[in-house]
Amino acid sequence: MYSKEIQKMLIKEKIEIGDKILLKQNNKEYSGVLMPRPELGDENCLVIKLDNGYNIGIKTTDNFKIKILEKLKPIKKTVEKEKLEKGDITILGCGGTISSKVEYKTGAVYPAISQKELLSNFPEIKDITTINTRSIFSLLSGDLNQKHWKIIGEEIEKELKKDIEGIVISHGTDTMHYTSAALSFMIQESPVPIILTGAQRSSDRGSSDSKLNLLSSLMAAKSDFSEIGVCMHSNLNDNLCYVHKGTRVRKMHTSRRDAFKSINQLPILRIDYYNKTVDSVNKYIKKDKNRKPKINLKLNENIGLIYIHPGINPKFIEKLSDYDGIVLAGTGLGHVPTNAFNDKNSKSILKEIQGLIKSNIPVVMSPQTLYGRLNLNTYTYGRQLKQIGVIGHLCDWTPETAFTKLCWVLGHEKKMEKIKQEMETNFVGEITDRSVVL
Amino acid sequence: MKKESNLKCGLEIHQRLDTHKLFCNCPSIEGNEVNKKYKRKLNVVKSEISEVDKTAQFEKQKNTDYIYEFYPEVCCELEIDECPPLKLNQEALDIVLEIALNLNSNIVDEVHFMRKQVIDGSNTSGFQRTAIIATGGYIESSKGKVSIETICLEEESSGIIKKEIGQSTFRLDRLGIPLIEISTGPDIIDPEHAQEIAKKIGMILRVTGKVQRGLGTIRQDVNVSIPEGARVEIKGAQELDLIPKLIENEIKRQENLKKLLDKLKNIQLNEQLGFCTADVTEIFEETESKFIKTAINNGEKIFALKLEKHNGILGIELLPNIRYGTELSQYAKTAGVKGIIHSDENLEKYKINDEEIFQIKLSLDSKKEDAFVLVAAPEQIAINALYKVLERVNMHFIPLETRRADKDLSYFMRPIAGKARMYPETDIPPQIIDTDRLNKIKNKKGKGLEDTQASLEKMLNMDLAKKMLKSKYLQLFIKLTEEGYDPLLVANTLEQTLTELRREGVNIEKITDNQIIKIFTEYKKGRFTKKAIGEILRYTTETEDIDTILKTYELNKITGKNLEKIIENNHGNIGEIMKKYRLNIEPEEIQSILKNKNKKL
The missing domain is CATH 2.30.30.520 (SH3 type barrels.)
Structure with missing residues (x-):
């Protein structure tokens, strides 16, 4: 101004x-x-x-x-009513750079997800499939939360009732891995693929990664893969994309086009748009259009994700009692300071964590190392945590996946015992039984 | 002064600045080793005012893969377009501000970086970051003032090293080096004047001592148009001495194109020709034409295009050995073919025989007055190339073009870029330029070209002053003379002694400014003679330790008692003494000893 x-x-x-x-x-x-x-x-x-x-x-x-x-001459905009064709794949717009346009006159960003616009920007779509498009909302992904995940879930539910081959969701990249993990729990055993995609370079620049990501996503949505996946560049060349499992993927770089990586597992598919090939890299559930999806969109919106650090203040942990559930990103194998050796300079937060659990607030462990599996048996403080009822022993989830899972489990479960049991049970690949060497 | 044939001519000078890269902290030097190569595509995007840029679309048709060679020591994530720009290099901005002040330009109050679309692959991002720092201003010249239109600060592009069908390879080391771009108004009077202005701008830049030196660090683009001609931008004129001829040739080319258009009008050839092509590969099944044979063996196709009523037209010379057909060929090349063959050429040269020519004409249903064009390439590329030729033929005007300079000639690169190519670089906040900053630069800045020239002429003879002004050691000269060293000695050392050493094969590039300063400091202490300076410079490429050099090569100055002894032994014969101790004794010191002796006597 x-x-x-x-x-x-x-x-x-x-x-x-x-x-x-x-x-x-x-x-x-x-x-x-x-x-x-x-x-x-x-x-x-x-x-x-x-x-x-x-x-x-x-x-x-x-x-x-x-x-x-x-005086500025107003540009005559002829608003043509779009004749919508019914397409095989539905593209749902949730904002982010991939589906936005910059209005340079005002600097405003607005969604550009209409069928016509997408087809005119990416005429290559026609060679892959036919599309339906719909904008759900247009937000920066950093502003999304559980309410938005629920809205997306409802829109997917509507789409799954139609005769379509797959769904592609355009999404901001910052929290795309949260959304993908949440949707993985909310919509299980989907009959058709549900692919999230985004762009690390905005669509207004010649070097944008949006085209390859979108076209590869459409190829993934046509494939026989049938889970929630994230489709993004696999490397810094504009040639290959990976589809990652929704519960396994994480944004691992602030800006690179290959920022999305599968953690602890290989990605699922390798999409080569230019050679029109889809190769499977890992196991996945196959498409079955007759399958009935299991849908449970209820989420608890009052969950905290806390990063453990040296010198963390016990009072801070105490204050977490306003949350309905806590995920800790612990150090190493899943640790927090417990002053296991009674050192005069150390401060334990064990009592405070125990206090949370006692007041019926589940506390879930996750690794800040991101890679590797939690193990609460190895060190004293691990054993102490396990003993007071911290959830997550032997889980190999990312903090974000553990977080969205807790949102989902607390959406339908109240009893601590059941919560612990559900949390530590694998539903959609968030916990694996083998630590593969990659 | 009256302008030659109403020529409109302006210059655009690009000069690399002597500081790190514009938006990251990578050094602005050449890389040594490529550790990775990246393959990219570029999309055409809409500009700020929603017109897809013509050049951008043009490049897209070529559907190229861009390969980028990555030099880890001088490139970071930014060069490969994997992170946003860090912060603007303030030193680069200061250098441009200093030059703008020297050119009497109006500096903007707030700098706004823009993204200028470039889809030829030379920028990994698909755009070049550029900002206007100042507008207006002028340069004095022998033929009056030449106005400055804009002074910009921008990123250097990456350098193309290979261009093949469907693939261009670039090196990323120079991407992002800060450039100053100075654009003059169309006030240049004649081709020689263009050279004068280019030279003068070059000197204005170098005098600051803050710009890079050496091959490729400065580039001149020339804009030329004549009445009823077209504005043509000729990129990358390398040698200043060839600029006048380059402009003359462009004037001639446009004049001859005008004549050619008149001729076409006379034979009433002003309708649009249709795209009549034929696959004539079969005709050449048993050809003796080597290059057609090779093409066919490589699985390529031979395509022919009919150009109605163009018989004799394609052969018209625009410049010696450059025919209208050559122009068409340059358009075809943009589609990825190596060139074309046309019917106004001597086809025997290619070993294409009369029977084959007859067959081509037959398959095109040609009449006598029609011409044809042949290309050899994979089918789609061949068709695209012929379409480019047809498009050019159907332009019944002189097209606006960006051309590439090659010595004193130029070749078509692409249609001229429109202004639709700009949109704001939102990753870099606008930068305010306040008066404090400008005052600081004014106080600190060097003298500018005119004043430097005047002060050199005060210190040195005309010839040496001129040499010094152009010398890459100018800044060192200014520094040493400011510290009180004899200007003549310094100038001779930097301009003559070093040149002589270079001719003798000494690698003078190894001698740093600091080492030269050190040598002068030691000289001032009286440790060696003027004549020994050259020898010390010679040996300083082997060791920087002056003590060692003096000892090893016996270059210490002889003074005092030792000198007196030598004088005595040689009976005061200066000639004799200097013959023996040329490098170790200053003759003036012998004279003063002798004078003192005489006084005593």
Whole structure:
């Protein structure tokens, strides 16, 4: 937003964003199209787009004059009513860079998920399949929570009642692995594939990974794979994508296009879009359009995920009693400080954890190492945790998967005993029985 | 001054700055070793104002794979487009601000980086980050002022090293090196004037001492148009001396194209020709034409295109040995073929015989006044190439083009880029340029070209001053003379002695500025003579330790008692003494000893 003074000046001169204006600052003169003010920078600088396409910022200081040269001509938008064709694969839009467009005039990002837009941006889709498209919402994935997972689940449930080959969900990447894990628990034994995909480079740049990710996802959604999967670049080349199991995948890099990795397991499928091949890398449940899915969309929204660190304050743990359930990301094999050797400088949080469990708040362990399996038998503090009823011994889940699972289990289960039993039972590949060497 | 034939000509100078990369902390130097190669595709995206850029679409048709060679020592995630830009290199910005001040330009109050779409693969991101730092300003020249339009700070692109059908290979080491781009107005009067301005801008840049030196660190683009011609952007003029000829050739090419268009009008050839092609591979089954045979053996097809009423037109020369057909060939090449053969050429050269020509014409249903074009390539590429040829033929005007300079000639690269290529780089916040910063630069900055030239001329003779101004040791010269060293001695050492040593085969690139400064400091202490400086420089490529050099090569200066003894032994014969001790004794010191003696007597 421009400063109040600038806004006043613009109103006085009847100038709006998009108008061509002339600026005079001392003896200098500039003409260009008035642009919206970016969030950062000096709100007293007017931003104009020069004829050569460059933007520059000009300060409205002394001897400043502004004049309108030309009003913005409104672009005539003919709103064509789209004739929807029925397609084999449904693309559900949940936001994120893959399905968004930048409105450069205002800087706003809006969903671009209409059938027509997708087909015109990615005409290659036609060579793979036919599509239906629908935008559920358009949000940054960092703003999503259990409520949104539930909405997505409901939309999937609707789609599964139709005669389709598969579902592709476009999603922001930051928390895509949470959503994929949650959906894995909520919708089990799906008759058709449900593939989440996103983009690490926004679609407005030539180097975007969105095209390969989307096209590969469509290939995955047509394949005989039938679980919840995440389909993203497998490496830094624009050639191959992997489909990862929804409960096994994790975003492992802030920005690389191959940020998504399967943890403790191989990915499921390797998709080679350019050679049109789908290879299986790991076991999976096969497509069966006659299968009835098991759907349970109830989630507890009041779960905490806590990162254990040296010197963690016991009082902080005590205060976690506002949550209905806690997942700890522990050190090593699944540890927290318990002051096992009674050192005068150490602080234990064992009593506080026990307090939580006693007040019927399940506490679940997960590894901050991400790789490897928990084992609460090896060290003293592990045994202490196990003894007081911390859940997760021998589980090889990621903190995020443990978290979404607890959301789901507490959505339908209240009894501690049952909760522990369900948590430590494998449902959808979140706990494996063999630690494979990769 | 009146302009030659209403020529419109401007320059765009790109110069690498002597600082680390623009948006990361990688050094701006050449890489040594490739450890990885990445393969990428680029998509065409809509621009800020929602027109897909023409050039972008054009490149897409080529559907290329882009291979990037990664140099781990000088490239990070940013070069391979795997992370957002870190922060703007403030030193680079300061250098551009200094140059803008020297060119009397108006500096913007807030810098906005833009993404300029480039889909030729030279940027892994698909765009180049660029910002206007200043507008306006001028350069004085022998033919009046030439205006500056814009001064930009931008990222260097990656360097193309191989181009094959469907695949281009680039090296990433230079991607992201900061560049200053100076664009002049179309005020250049004639081809020689262009050279003068290019030279002058080059000097203005070098005088700051903050730009890179050496091959490939500066590039000149030339914009040329003539009345009823078209604006043509010629990229990458390497040698300044060839710029006048390059521009003259472009003027001639456009003038001859104008004549050719008139001719076509006269034979009423202004309708759009249709795309009439034929697969003529079979005709060449038993051909003696070696290259056609090889193509067919490689599974390629031979395709022919009919160009109605063009018999004789394709052979018209635009420049010596450059025919209209050559222009068409350049368009065909953008589709990935190596070139074309056309019917106005001497086809015997390719061992294509009359029977084959007859058969080609037959399959195209050609009349006598028609011409044909042949290509050899995989089917789809061949058809695309011929379509490019047809598109060019159907342009009944001189097209706006971006061309690549090759010595004094230029070749078609792509249609000229429109302004639709820009959109804001949202990953880099706008940067405010306040007066404090500008004042600091004003106080710290060097003298600028004119003042430096004047002060050199005060210190040195005209000839040496000129040499020094262009010298890569200019900054070192300024530093040493500011510290009180004799300008003539410094200039001679840097410009003559070092050149002589280089000619003798000494690797003077190994001698650092610091080592030269050290040698001068020791010289000032009186440890060796003026004449010995050259020898010390020679041996400093072997060891940097001056004591060792002086000892090993007996280069210590002889003074005091020892000198007196030598004078005595040689009966004060200066000529004789200098013959024996050329490198160890300053003749002035003999003279002063002799003078003192005489006084005493």
